[in-house]
Amino acid sequence: MIRGVTAGIDGSPGSGVVAEWAALESLLRGVPLCLVHVHEGPRPAAADAVDASAVRHPAEEFLADTARTVRRNHPSLRVSTRLLLGRAATALTGAAAGTGLLVLGSRGLSGTMGFLLGSVARETVSSTQTPVVLVRVTGQPAAPRQSAPDVPTRDVIVGLDIHHDCASLLDFGFAEAARRGDRLVALHGWSIWPVVRDAGALVAAQRDMGSDVARRLTRILAPWREKFPSVDVAELTPIGSAAHLLVHASDRADLVVVGRRVHPAAHGGRIGLVTHAVIQHSVVPVAVVAHH
Known part of the structure; x- marks a missing residue:
């Protein structure tokens, strides 16, 4: 079909x-x-x-x-x-x-x-x-581009929450990056609960937790790296607001891909705070992909 x-x-x-x-x-x-x-x-x-x-x-x-x-x-x-x-x-x-x-x-x-x-x-x-x-629709948006030797590579940014199913977002994002010849940037922003007592403990928590977050993202991406071997992939797991990080990363992007969790019909349709913020502030096209 x-x-x-x-x-x-x-x-x-x-x-x-x-x-x-x-x-x-x-x-x-x-x-x-x-x-x-x-x-x-x-x-x-x-x-x-x-x-x-x-x-x-x-x-x-x-x-x-x-x-x-x-x-x-x-x-x-x-x-x-x-x-x-x-x-x-x-x-x-x-x-x-x-x-x-x-x-x-x-x-x-x-x-x-x-x-x-x-x-x-x-x-x-x-x-x-x-x-x-x-x-x-203000000005001319970044148009989808086919891969060509003389066209500089840009990014397809995919915002991921590693604690939820990301399959539909990764399917969409990797396919879009493959069509354009773009790099795929998988980005997960995270934070530390303010329970540490001093700067040294904070640095240690960032180091230990950050390594675990990065490993989890690598495991999640592995099947899609194998499915799309031609796509160059960057994995980013910085500390910070997911919406802010995605908007900042979009500076050199063709497309930003974010998710919308599907809720039961009784609760009505929702977009989510991060997705809404990215839609409002990203200057490049934003793809919203429904997922469970």
Whole structure:
């Protein structure tokens, strides 16, 4: 089964940036791209055919224009469009089901405040099982790149919690690094409980605990190193805030990969504090991967 890429575009000026990033990612994966626009509101009944036409015409025109631009830039890429009516997050989640990736946009706030995750994107990310990439629509985002001798290697940063299952994040991150010819940086930030009494004891605790943390990360990565032998891997286990470390490491990255733990339906969808902070402050695209 071909697991294509779905891009949710809303008609804003940044939609072209989202569509272009999704198109380049589709080419890297060798899969088709589907551009989806959702008109929020009740699905019109047959008696409302005139109103439904008024909704569909401008949206279909926008979708067609975007698709033409993508096809002109990438003639070999198969591009389709879908216009959906209803609740945006629900429709996008449904459209992405069974595909390999959903691409959405996030908007810049300011140089210090970072990026805004809109309500539709937030609800979609917190409910879908499909990996979601959030692309910056302020300026031109770092585009997915194929490996080439004259292209400097960059990083795919994967933020890991070694105390929970990381398989889905590592599957996604290693595959993305392999497609681009990038280095994969596996990063786990950790801290020491403030129970030591002096600086010497703190240094000793950091040394002893740090070695154990590093060994655990190495064991976790071993199967993926074997599965993706061409991927250069760096293992980082510094002390510090995971969100801060991931944002700082993204300076030379193509993509940051973070997780979203799947909770029981009764508790509703959640993104998590670290993932939310990375989405807000990373200046490169962020992939959110659901895991248990």
